[in-house]
Amino acid sequence: MCGIVAAVAQRDVAPLLIAGLKALEYRGYDSSGVAVLDRGTIRRVRAKGKVREMEALYLADPLPGGTGIAHTRWATHGVPNEANAHPHIAGRVAIVHNGIIENYVSLRAELQAGGHVFTSETDTEVMAALIDRHIGQGMKLREAVLATVRELEGAYAIAVISSDEPDRVVGARRGAPLLVGVGIGENFLGSDAQALIQVTNRMIYLDEDDVVEITRDSVQVYGLDGMPVERAVHESELSTDAVERGEYRHYMQKEIFEQPRAVADTLEARIGPHGVLPNIFGIDSGALLQATRGLHIVACGTSYHAGLVAKYWIEEYARLPVAVEVASEYRYRETVVPEGTLFVAISQSGETADTLAAMRESRRRGYLGTLAICNVPESSVVREADLKLMTRAGPEIGVASTKAFTTQLAGLALLTLELARRHGLDDDRYAALCAELQRLPRAIGEALQMEPAIIELAADFIQRQHALFLGRGVQYPVALEGALKLKEISYIHAEAYAAGELKHGPLALVDENMPVVAVAPNGPLLDKLKSNLQEVRARGGRLIVFADGAAGMDDMAGSGTMLRVESGGSFIAPAVFTVPLQLLAYHVAVLRGTDVDQPRNLAKSVTVE
Template sequence: MCGIVGYIGKRDIAPLLLEGLQRLEYRGYDSAGIALQPRPGTAGGLRTAKAKGRVRDLRDRLPKRFTGTAGIAHTRWATHGAPSDANAHPHLDASGKVAVVHNGIIDNAADLRAKLAADGVELVSDTDTEVLAHLVGRAQAETLEEKVRHALGGIEGTYGVAVLHADFPDRIVVARNGSPVVLGLGEKEMFVASDVAALVTHTRQVITLGDGEMATLKADEYRTYTTEGSRTSAAPTVVEWEAESYDRGGHETYMHKEIHEQPDAVDRVLRGRLDERFSTVHLGGLNLDAREARGVRRVKILGCGSAYHTGLIGAHLIEELARVPADAEPASEFRYRNPVVDPDTLYLAVSQSGETYDTLAAVQELKRKGARVLGVVNVVGSAIARETDGGMYVHAGPEVSVVSTKCFTNTAVAFALLALHLGRIRDLSVADGRRILAGLRRLPGQIAEVLRDEERIAALAGRYAHARSMMFVGRVRGFPVAREASLKLKEVSYVHAEAYPASELKHGPLALIDPDVPTVAVVPDDDLLEKNRATLEEIKARGGRILAVAHQEQPRADDTIVVPRNEPELDPVLMGIPLQLLAYHTALALGRDIDKPRNLAKSVTVE
């Protein structure tokens, strides 16, 4: 969601911070700002510039000779207070000596604001973050570290923060609790960010802070410690992704680039994992031996948004191939219903970023109750990867567009690998294992084949783009595909859409069908083909238009997108690809800002 960038060193800071903010634009934001520690001998305190709107608006507002020795910057996604210059970060204390940028939500902000106001403090914004700047400024402590620690002691909620203080010009102090903070290590310079995307052009040596951890950055050194003051010894890691991975690579949008990266991305998630000898796969990171795997009596998958939809696909795969009862549930709801945590249930937490707060909180609740939890994530070293007992990386590479495409597909393929692994440990035959392996190997080429039909899909999108609403339907394996396609269309084009199991259409949603509400139907050639065709008949009888995604032309559909056949269990992976293109080209036809859809953020790190 919000983005943090900070730097201390000898470079020209403002351009560097602006570049970092631009690399975080994909996360979603409504305003931006910078605070600089002025060079020695410069009159006045901290220097700030803030602007509602885009990073380019902030750049236009920067004063001349806007330089310093250290700086922090921020892109804000509104939670407390509407987008405005006043609500943009960084926030200052009453003296103007303290500047704070903050990701997360301070739950007790209202009480803290009331106490500060009662003490005569004039609050100039509507944000929760401003209280933190005042608390740091009012803290009676000798060092900046102690001031920040004292202020955080009065905070309830989540935070990733970076703090400057005019009286301590040689340092930036940062802290994390529930919102990512990454340190970047350079030669006589140090960086901090909420996402490695802001760092990779300058350094690949990074340290990811854990919850309850703080750090002090100076130009030539750093140290990490807990919020209680105990030293920690976080080891640097090397970022695998190149800076070029965060560029558009000749495509007009990141979403278009990432859709077209899927053949290579799927090849990566398969690479080195297919075991031809035993018709299974190698998943060493699960930390789950064969005896433990056979002891699993149920699988519960938790995720949010697209991650939840891949969980639905994963649950079907696990039930079909491993014959273990499995279901998926929104992680955002799970921990609020006092769930029964069964020691024989294997829990899977799914998140592209590995930092999704609702999913991370569900993991922490499960761990508190003694459950075994595995992570299915894309980002190495992320919070969920660290908190879980093991898991799988999906190796999709950096996904910059707010709308998930390649990570959704790679996660679905990762679930196929897991289902095959569990199935072969249990009762799945060698022949079926060999059949699924063959299907997995065909996927990259078949995805490329679907992408070659983009021009026709774009023409279809133009034909349906001005519908007042759209219905998406599918049965069993096809229903999660319909749900994800409906979400994609809403996210990126703002066209209202609903998804239903095709069998449920006659139980109420048929009332919505008319010529202005077309239906997208997922119709694979499986044992439910005739039942799906009966649904198409019901829609046509009520004057509805139909766009089918199928393995062959559908006589009752107005239009059909034909996709290649794979094994029935893997067909959902392929049938989702043209629907990503449909959403993309619908948004393009409607003139939407595809990589920055309104009101949304990439990594949702608040509750």
């Protein structure tokens, strides 16, 4: 989950590297560092904490030089401190690394037996020592990196420099993203296009097991066998404006308010007056979707919650069985795959390690095919899937996902409609659902107008330590997502339950100090939910009810709070009701003074297992 930036240029690269790290800080922020080759000598600065801590040390003693590597870390092996911060140096080699090396213990023991003294607890330093040893045996840097990665088990994206070859950087990837930024008289490596968009929009996306060597004037990619391979240059559509915070206090707030546009972009040219347009999941996708007899949806975190919503939708409207599973669990059990089952992977980044590994494992298990719903067109999940749908959310910098979730729901709604049409949904119902989905951007925009009321409500949470979220039916995953957002950024312990489960345990927690947030749109389960809320009121719980004007709801919150949400219809209600819960989490976190965009212990793109 770390961020990598590297450069070879005619100018001093340290300022470019630090700017790239700032753009990647959402990926990890326990520590950071820069190493630059200065007249054949590796100079390095590292610091625990945010990039600004390291930058202050750099400004006090600048590092000149045209070749360098940089890194921002999310700790896996070793506690966050300066000694474990990247870059790591062994002899003439410096390296930065994203991923986990699974056989590092045996490699470390071998190196120690040979006399190497380690200065950190990391698996990364093992790679630096191996590369340095191979150079000592007469190999060039590229050869030494190739020899080293052949010895590794696990996942990595690395960038390496050597004092013996001060005009080049060598990178490699397996199971973690790495790309090349192609400039004029300068070239770059990065773990994310956002780190490089300030200097170039021309990118080369590396494939699994690629090794790349960059100099000021050349880029050459090699396979694991050491033979040159060709990789296409793409022009990124990312803009520098897209990753600026603008008038908003935090990226998360900006991204919450970008949702009407992001959802509209996701639906654009994919649904029209007569329904979902053909082949939006890929050329000739129709035959595969027609043959689909069930779905397995695999995802992590917020994307998993989106998958749970889709289960309700697809089973109701398309009448196909759906199983939804956490990716980290899916990989390690034997699943039963009925004939005609489509595997669906949902990921914001497209590089989520567990989701990517699960999709690769699905190839062995005999699925009908794979579909990726993702926000990053060049990501590994997208490139390896048979079918794909881009969510068009744009860059999401805040660690707590917001617009990625609602755009995933928009994409899954399109999938639901396409499957439903192909599997017998009547024309009138299909047309009504399509019209409802087209209203979603406007409905989200109306929900955002609740912000003043949410700010007032948030004040009641400042001193709270626990909260319950309740929902029934398709709103249960929305309650799960609301609880996740609150705990992620405010550090209030929050749990969600299907409201009918309240009396099977959670009701024991309810007292006057426990806020209970209920998602209560109109629908066939509303009367059941009302009964559950009465159970909370009878125990003195503090109710916060989000409702859409259903009869009998006006006094349901009692001495608590009821806020009206215009859902726009039962189909799109899960996406609409998510918005006030996002705003609630955001404003509670602001009032509690937490780091909203970079909550402790978390990182955005989870590229380790």
